[in-house]
Amino acid sequence: MNRKTSSPSPDDFWKDDPGHPEDSGALQRYVPLAVRMRPRYLEEMVGQKQILGEGQLLPKLIRQNSFGSLLFYGPPGSGKTSLAEVIAHETHLPLIQINAVSSNVNELREILQTARKNSHHFTLLFIDEIHRFNKAQQDLLLPDLENGSVRLLGATTHNPGFSIIPPLLSRSHLFHLEPLAENEIVAVLALALRDKTRGLGNTQCQASSDVLTQLAKFCDGDLRRALNALETLILSLPMGTILGHQELAIFAQERQIRYDADEDEHYNTISAFIKSIRGCDPDAAIYWLAKMLEGGEDPRFIARRLIIAASEDVGLGDSRALSLANACFDACERVGMPECALNLAHVTVFLATAPKSNSTYTALIRARESIRQEGIQAVPLWLRDGNTAVAKQLEQSQGYRYSHDYAENISGQEFMLQPKTFYFPKKIASEISIAERLEHWKERKRNLQNNHGDVSS
Numbered sequence: 001m002n003r004k005t006s007s008p009s010p011d012d013f014w015k016d017d018p019g020h021p022e023d024s025g026a027l028q029r030y031v032p033l034a035v036r037m038r039p040r041y042l043e044e045m046v047g048q049k050q051i052l053g054e055g056q057l058l059p060k061l062i063r064q065n066s067f068g069s070l071l072f073y074g075p076p077g078s079g080k081t082s083l084a085e086v087i088a089h090e091t092h093l094p095l096i097q098i099n100a101v102s103s104n105v106n107e108l109r110e111i112l113q114t115a116r117k118n119s120h121h122f123t124l125l126f127i128d129e130i131h132r133f134n135k136a137q138q139d140l141l142l143p144d145l146e147n148g149s150v151r152l153l154g155a156t157t158h159n160p161g162f163s164i165i166p167p168l169l170s171r172s173h174l175f176h177l178e179p180l181a182e183n184e185i186v187a188v189l190a191l192a193l194r195d196k197t198r199g200l201g202n203t204q205c206q207a208s209s210d211v212l213t214q215l216a217k218f219c220d221g222d223l224r225r226a227l228n229a230l231e232t233l234i235l236s237l238p239m240g241t242i243l244g245h246q247e248l249a250i251f252a253q254e255r256q257i258r259y260d261a262d263e264d265e266h267y268n269t270i271s272a273f274i275k276s277i278r279g280c281d282p283d284a285a286i287y288w289l290a291k292m293l294e295g296g297e298d299p300r301f302i303a304r305r306l307i308i309a310a311s312e313d314v315g316l317g318d319s320r321a322l323s324l325a326n327a328c329f330d331a332c333e334r335v336g337m338p339e340c341a342l343n344l345a346h347v348t349v350f351l352a353t354a355p356k357s358n359s360t361y362t363a364l365i366r367a368r369e370s371i372r373q374e375g376i377q378a379v380p381l382w383l384r385d386g387n388t389a390v391a392k393q394l395e396q397s398q399g400y401r402y403s404h405d406y407a408e409n410i411s412g413q414e415f416m417l418q419p420k421t422f423y424f425p426k427k428i429a430s431e432i433s434i435a436e437r438l439e440h441w442k443e444r445k446r447n448l449q450n451n452h453g454d455v456s457s
Contacts, residue, residue: 006254015398021436024244031229031381032041032228032231032413033192033200033227033228033230033231033356034200034223034224034227034228034231036190036198036199037172037188037191037195037198037199037227038081038082038085040085040086040089041089041090042059042062042063042086042090042297044086044189045079045082045083045086045344046180046184046185046188046223047078047079047178047180047181047184048078048079048176048177048180048343050176051175051176052179055307058070058175058421061173062086062090062091062184063090063192064317065091067087067151067173068151068171068172069145069151069152069153069155069172069173069189069406070087070151070152070170070172070173070174070175070269071152071156071160071164071169071172071174071175072079072084072153072154072155072156072175072177073129073153073156073158073159073160073174073175073176073177074157074176074177074178074179075157075177075178075179075221075222075264076157076224076225077179077180077219077221077222077223077224077225077226078177078178078179078180078221078222078223079180079223080128080155080156081126081128081155081176083177083370084097084124084126084153084155085126087124087153088124088126090117091124093121093123093124093151094118094123094398095124095126095153096111096115096123096124096125096126096348097126097128097251098111098125098127098128099127099128099129100127100128100129100131100132100133100137101129101132103127103133103260103357105136105137105140108137108140108141109140111125112140112141112144112149112150115144115149116144117147117148122148122150122151123149123150123151124150124151125150125151125153126153126154126155126246127152127153127154127155128219129155129156129157130154130155130156130163130164131156131157131158131160131163131164135165136280138164138165138168139165139167140199141168141287142168142171142222143168145168145171145172146171147182152168152172152189154172157264158264159162159264159267162311163178173365176321178221179220179221179222180222180223181221182213182216182217182219183216184223185219185221185223185226186209186212186213186216187214188223188226189207189212189216189226189227189228189230189340190212192227192230192231193207193230193234200230200231203234203235203237203239203240204239204240205237205239205240205241205242205243206241206243207230207243207244207374208241208242208244209246211243211244211245212230214245214248215229215230215248215388216231217251218251229251231250233251234249238413239293248326249351250271265295266297268382269288269291269292269295270288270292270301270302271304272284272288273285273288273289273292273302273348273350274305274308274309274313276288276352277309277313277348277351277352278313280352280353280354280356281352282348282349282353285348285349285351286345286348286349289302289344289345289348291308291321293337293341293344299332299336299337299340299341299344300329300332300333301329302327302332303332303344303347304326304329305408306325306328306329306344306347306348306351307322307325307326307328308330309321309325309351310324310325310326311360311361312358312361313351313356313358313361314351314354314355314356314357314362315356315357315358315359315360315361315428316357316359316425316426316430316431317354317356317357317426317428317429317430317435318354318355318430319430321350321351321354323344324347324350324351325347325351327347328340328343328344328346328347331343332344337362355429356428357425357426357428357429357431358433359423359424359425359431360423360450362424363422364422365422366422368421370420370422373405377416377417377418380414380416381395381396381397381398381399382397382398382399382400382401382413383397383400383415384396384397385397386398386400401413402415408441408444410441410444410445411448412445412448412449425438
């Protein structure tokens, strides 16, 4: 290997700050590789074939300049900002970019007012992280979107159904971007290594496809992160170096998976975790558990969801599940990480492999639905509390038959004025015997009522 000892001097990575005069004392700002390598035309966009592929709607709208307001929803590094800039370039429309994190109502008012004055052409307003705008700020956009003063390009990593107000959603066309595939990221990384104008070609560094593939795996579909990582690795090496697995291993030690608490990745992962348990797949359940733990999720949050699953999904299929789940939460409180991860794994596998029954969950749903649709039944007089003087005067609790005085605790008495059935046991595990026992009790109750007449009071 021909290794040169001099370090790269990528002068092209720096640009004069436009806010300062171009003289010897002018400040310069660094332009990251991910920004330099951004696509300029639709043809340069990578991935997202589901919205940008041949025959799809979005490219037609862009080329015909016939689109309204657009919302791009997807994970970090999937190309939302790049797509907005490509649209501006393809349509030759002025683009104003703001970030909802740092913007405010006053800035937004000024932008919209300027756009109204420039009525001879459309203005594209790109709002990154638009989910950070509160309802009032989002409401402020509506009149100008309605009259066409601006066309909104919004980017969000949050589910728009929760983070964008309905009137804004109804005035926009939503496009969902997916994480980029490994081969798509590898292609861009290889291009960045070759490109001498915008990329790292002047460093004369190289990397095998195997190394680039491994780097792409580390970045979880986030192209920006992959390009930033490649740049960091290459600029840390002498010119002409071949980037190898040893250098990549050092980067891997610093790696953090894409997992943002309280954002979509948080909710999507816990959803996959619970559905894997429900679907009796311990391997998938353990995988999603590991992802949450590696991402720094609060173990108590996971334990709380296990308690819910113990009753909602396992239920009477194996009633030990609830006790174990509660014990797991207690362990997370007492022991904490990293050791309580073992408790979480224990209960996760137990719940995933336990027989499942949602019969108690569906029974509750049926009962609540009955109350909503038919109203509340009054408590039968014979079941009401009869301990006070007023209650005795009203003859409350009179006629109640103490169940323990009867064989098998079945007195034949009713416990609703209009008896209804909400619980239907499943024919699995312990519920088989529950179903048999209930049917026996119902038959005994019917016989008592037939032999002794109405025993509801």
